[in-house]
Amino acid sequence: VSLDAANRAWMQGATYRSALKAGDVMAGGALAEVVESRAPGLTPGDLVFADTGWQEWAAVSARGLSPLPRLEPLTHLLSVFGVAGLTAYFGLLECGRPKAGETVVVSAAAGSVGTLVGQIAKIKGCKVVGVAGGAEKCALLTRELGFDAAVDYKAGDLRRALRATCPDGIDVYFDNVGGDVLEACLFNMNLHGRVACCGAVSQYDGAAPPHGPRGVPGLIVTKRLTLQGFVVMDFYAKRDAALAELKAWVDEGKLVVREDVLEGLEALPGALVGLLAGENIGKRMVRIA
Numbered sequence: 001v002s003l004d005a006a007n008r009a010w011m012q013g014a015t016y017r018s019a020l021k022a023g024d025v026m027a028g029g030a031l032a033e034v035v036e037s038r039a040p041g042l043t044p045g046d047l048v049f050a051d052t053g054w055q056e057w058a059a060v061s062a063r064g065l066s067p068l069p070r071l072e073p074l075t076h077l078l079s080v081f082g083v084a085g086l087t088a089y090f091g092l093l094e095c096g097r098p099k100a101g102e103t104v105v106v107s108a109a110a111g112s113v114g115t116l117v118g119q120i121a122k123i124k125g126c127k128v129v130g131v132a133g134g135a136e137k138c139a140l141l142t143r144e145l146g147f148d149a150a151v152d153y154k155a156g157d158l159r160r161a162l163r164a165t166c167p168d169g170i171d172v173y174f175d176n177v178g179g180d181v182l183e184a185c186l187f188n189m190n191l192h193g194r195v196a197c198c199g200a201v202s203q204y205d206g207a208a209p210p211h212g213p214r215g216v217p218g219l220i221v222t223k224r225l226t227l228q229g230f231v232v233m234d235f236y237a238k239r240d241a242a243l244a245e246l247k248a249w250v251d252e253g254k255l256v257v258r259e260d261v262l263e264g265l266e267a268l269p270g271a272l273v274g275l276l277a278g279e280n281i282g283k284r285m286v287r288i289a
Ligand SMILES: NC(=O)c1ccc[n+]([C@@H]2O[C@H](COP(=O)([O-])OP(=O)(O)OC[C@H]3O[C@@H](n4cnc5c(N)ncnc54)[C@H](OP(=O)(O)O)[C@@H]3O)[C@@H](O)[C@H]2O)c1
Pocket: 003, 004, 005, 006, 083, 084, 087, 108, 109, 110, 111, 112, 113, 114, 131, 132, 133, 134, 137, 153, 176, 177, 181, 197, 198, 199, 200, 201, 202, 203, 230, 231, 232, 233, 275, 276, 277, 278, 279, 280, 282, 283, 284
C-alpha cells in the first residue's frame, strides 16, 4: 500500500476525488495481485495498481485498474515507476520546464517525490537545492543524492537562507508543501520563474491557516511568474515514454531510488501520521500481504 501525504487531504474534504467519510475504508493505492477476475484481459497472477484501500483483499472494478509489469524490485512500481516518479517527472519537466544552468528548488526534498525531482533536475544540468526538515535529511540530499545544497526549513529564516544558498535566484520551484515555504521561495524567484504546484502538505493536517503567503500577488505580477498546478493524471497520455526514460536513468545509475517499507496492516495508521511528521526518507509504503 502506497502512503501518500494526500491520504490526509482526502479526509479533510473533496479534492480531485470525493472526501472520505467516517466509517469508509481508508482509501489508498496499492500494488496488488489479481486472484479472481471475470474481466477480459485480467487473469489471476496479474499485477495491477488499484485503489484497494487499506485492506488485504479488495473487490474493485476492472476499469480502475492499471496493469503493471513484473519487475524487480516490485517496490519500484510504487515509487519511481509509480505515481511518485511520474509526478516528479511531469511536474518538473512539463510545468517547471528547467533549462541547463538554471537553479531549481524543491521542497519536501527528502520525500518520495522530492528525492526524484532533485535528481531529475541534476540530470537536466541544473543547480539543485532541496528544502527539508532537519540536518540529517539535508546531509543525505547532498551526500547521497547529488543535490548541490540543502536548506533546513526548521532552522530559522528560510527566506534569508534561500537568498544565501541561491545567489542567482530561483528559476524553478517545485512546491510540495505550500504555506510559509512557498512564500519564502516566491520572494527569491527570478524574472519569468516557474512554480510547479504539486501539493501543499503543510496544509493537510489541522485547521486552515489564518493567512496564505503574504505580499505575493504583486510579486507574481512584477516578476512575471508562472504558477502551474497539476495532477499527475493530466499527463498520462505520455506515460509510456516517461516510464522508459525513468527506467533508463535507474538502470544507468543516474537515479537513486530511496524507499521506506514498513510491515503489516496494523502499521498503516502510524505510517501515515509518521509521514506527515517527516519520519520518511523516500517513498513510504506498507507491505500487508
Ligand atoms: N499533483 C499530483 O499529482 C501529486 C501526486 C503525488 C503526490 N503529490 C504531492 O506531492 C507532495 C509530496 O508527497 P509524497 O506523498 O511524496 O510525500 P513525501 O514527500 O514522501 O512525505 C511528505 C514530507 O513532507 C514533509 N512535510 C510534512 N509537513 C511539512 C510542513 N508543514 N512543511 C514542510 N514540509 C513538510 C515531511 O518532510 P520534512 O521532514 O522535510 O518536513 C514529509 O517527509 C505532497 O504534497 C503530495 O500531496 C501530488
